[in-house]
Amino acid sequence: MKDIYQNYDAVQLAADEDFIRWVKNGTPEANASWQSWLDRHPEKREEVETARVLVQRIRFEPAKPAVDTDRLWARIQADKDKPAVVKPVGGRRRFLFGMAGAVAAAIALILFIVFGIERPNLVSTEYQEHLAVTLPDQSQVQLNAASTLSYDDSGRRIELDGEAFFAVEKGSSFVVKTDRGTVEVLGTQFNVYSRNDRFRVKCTEGRVQVTAPGDADGVILTPGMACELGADGRLVVENLSGLEAEVDWLKDIYRFDNQPLRAVFEEIERQFGVKIEADASISSINHVGFFEGNSLDSALFQVTLPHNLESSIEGKKVSIKQADTE
Structure with missing residues (x-):
């Protein structure tokens, strides 16, 4: 991993050969390496996510005449205060998109002129942040923490990395594409989760x-149904009932059904902006339960108690270990 990445912005990352290779053809080793780097440099997460989305849209073509990027940046800076069609969700969330949206628009414009790619409409959230987004067709999106959404001018071709809930206006085909699978609808409400594997x-x-990719025939879901990508690359369908059928995170509840604590810790990190340290033996324990997003202390208590674990908080660092049995 290059140390100089600490000083790169999204434009520089999107033009870096090693970064492009990772985004286009990421291996498990490369994914682990980048995740480790992001854990050490959480302040770069938004830059990396923005660059990832832009690289995914690049069609590499012959080089075009050089552009005076200094002059271009000056023009963009003068016009960066246009309002974004987003709003924060929930009292504890931080509204950070104003400047982020302007920067993303600037990056997209530079890439359009320099590389000849289509300008994406880009929205991203940081840790502790939820956003409500109104698409051009008036479809509504609720974007969970540490997620990135881009869409075309029609608002009905979406690319997602993270988690979002969609309430789609009736009309032409509406497509949500992720690195792991694609969802297509005409008018409906659904939730998509696409993180890690x-x-x-x-x-x-x-x-x-x-x-x-491994299940081209796909599946059809109706209300009360869900599907998940299995280890063999096929989609596995579930029939849900009661609380299972609800989209819990919209109510600031995060539910887990026999998932490793590693996944639970990652969600706590996203919702509270902290870094959790725990031994691998603890992180691999399977967990059934939920936590609420209104209190870090309460969330840690709800997760650690069933496993006889204890937590300590020091600033933005959380340590979790086996509880003293004496």
Whole structure:
């Protein structure tokens, strides 16, 4: 991993050969290396996510005449205060998109002129941040923490990295594409989760079609159904009932069904902006339960108590270890 990446912005990352290779053809080793680097430099997460989305949209073509980027940046800076069509969700969330949206727009414009790519409409959230987004067709999106969303001018072709809930206006085909699978609908409500190696879709209204690279035929979901990408690359369908059928994170509740504590810790990190340290033996324990996003102390208590664990908080660092049995 290059130390100089600490000083790179999203434009520089998106033009770096090693970074492009990782985004386009990431190996498990490269994924682990970048995740480790982001854990050490959490302040660069938004830059990396922005660069990832832009690289995914690049069509590499012959070089075009050089552009006076200094002059271009000056023009962009003068016009960066245009309002974004987003709003924060929940009292404890931080509204950070104003400047982030301006920077993302600037990056997209430079890439459009320099590389000849289509300008994406880009929205991203940081840790502790939820956003409500209104798309051009008036479809509504709730974007969870540490997630990135881009869309075309119609607002009906979406790329997602992270988690979002969609309430889609009726109309032409509406497509949500992730690195792990694709969801296509006409008008409906559904939730998409796409992080690390996990891809999960839950339908709450209407019908959705879900496909994956290893499952081209895909599956059809109706309300009360979900599907998840299995280890073999096929989509596994579930019939849900009661609380299972709800989209809990919209109510600031985060539910887990026999998932490793590692995944639970990652969600706590996203929702509270902390870094959790725990031994691998603890992180691999499977967990059934939930935590609420209104209090870090309460969330840690809800997660650690069933496993006889204890936590300590020092600033933004949380340490979790086995509880003293004496």
